[in-house]
Amino acid sequence: MPDVPKIVPHRLRNASVQDALAATHPEADALTAFIEQALSPPEREGVLQHLALCADCREAVVLALPALDAAVLPAAVSPAEEDAEVALARSSGAELQGREDRKQEREENKSRFGWPSFAWTPLRWATLAAGIAVAVLVVRPALERMNEKPNASINSAQNHASAPAGPPAADSQIASDVPRENPVAEGASKTLEQGPVNGLASGKDKATVNSSRSLMKPAVPPSDPEMHLAGNLARVLPPGRTAKIDWDAWERPPVFGWLARHVAEDELRRVFNLGIGFCAVVEQPEPGETVIGSIR
């Protein structure tokens, strides 16, 4: 919750001391009508003025609230009710202002659960912008890479219809840029996941598996828990072909140094893939990419 300057509670308390003692407390009748939203706007304003200053009456109001199971929470106000409310408030400028404020708050409530009005805080906008930036920085290069390499396994998804079926060459490679930890959009993962199948089916001589910025969730649990990464690869390989992973081919993220003290090596490989997000089977690794295995 937001912090107000510490002087504010102090001055609020001080105002309570100075003013509330001299004020006449609202009758139980008025407080009841206040709680049940049955007061006229001027009367409600009067009660609120007192409540803002009187701790005892504020406590009485809270104590007098019905038990939560019996309470009727404010429901969404229908447009007709809102119109009626605004019409009533026209009788007084101050009342109108108060009603409009409450109407605005209801609009804010709507925006919290839906899209009608974009009453978003700057933090939410920043989060959205960061999400878009991640998508642009991560997904777009991956898609571009697919487009730039017509003979690569990933790209072959686009021309699989004309590609002849056939097993991948024994010297296909599995390459990785850098071990990544960040997830990527699921759609991109699926595209990349489908690519090697088609690419390998096209009869290319070489295929390389590239890692990218993804912690791809396997749609099907690997049958071989010892070889999770390879197990996932096995799903995209035709029968007779296997992926050979070189587990020392990339630098492990530092967290695995700590994790290794608590988790067995095979568990690190099976559960965490040792930091590899996802990999792609490509014909030739590009400069700077890390080859993490090969197809045999």
Place this chain on the structure above:
Amino acid sequence: MSLRPQSGDTAIAVELYTRSGAAAYGISAEQFASILEAIQRKYAPNASTDERADFCAALRLEELALARACAAGDERAWEDFISRYRQKLHGMALHITRDGAHAAELADSLFADLYGVGARNGARNSKLVFYTGRGSLEGWLRTVMAQEFVNRYRKQKRAVSLEEQTEEGAQFVAKEPEPACTFDQRLETATDQALAELSSEDRYTLASYYLDGRTLAEIARALGLHESSVSRRLDRLSTGLRKRILAGLREQGMSHAQATEALEADVRDFTLDLRSRLTQDSGSTTFPRRKVPAPDGRGSND
């Protein structure tokens, strides 16, 4: 328009009387009209004829008739009241006190007040005569009970007995000396101005949250808002107050850096005015017991 059948629009008066079911409790149409007139005079003295008719129509007429009949001592009304509210009174008391023994005591005490055991001049002295039907009778009972609780039990809690102090081993602990108050006058002035510019509802929200420690849900229910609205309001108030106080400090000649420093200073760095903290709540009895007016016929008026 008068709601007295013989002097005004009898059709409305008859309709209200019929709706109230007051006849079942032995309240005549004349007596009921007198009750309504008294309530009108109190809460809508300058209302037009139509407004007064609307005002009366919006009252909880049936519960009003029941309460006034009980206050007048009608046995059938009491039977209805007991069957409807006796059990609820104990539930309300338990909800308020969170303690079985205190709840029973509070409920029984209120029930005695409602029944009017303190008879005066042979007539009952029932608290129900103050119910005017603007809210539900159940809500009114809850509010009366809450006020009684604030009067009796909360103040008792503050006064720690010597026994309790002894149990805690604190009977010989000297009180901390009460320091003098030395706040920056400019900061106080700027803060007071900023607070004065807020609406009553905003000040109520601030006081409930920051002084009383109420939850967002409690504040929301008291104001008839959604919890998220209260949360956003507090966000807005926090930001706005900070800006307004800074502006106020700069208007008094402070530089931006000085104003920021003054605002960020923890009040704990200052010496607190403990006297005002201790006397923030009202004196001996917050909600003084009201004298019940002498009954005039069966329908007592406010």
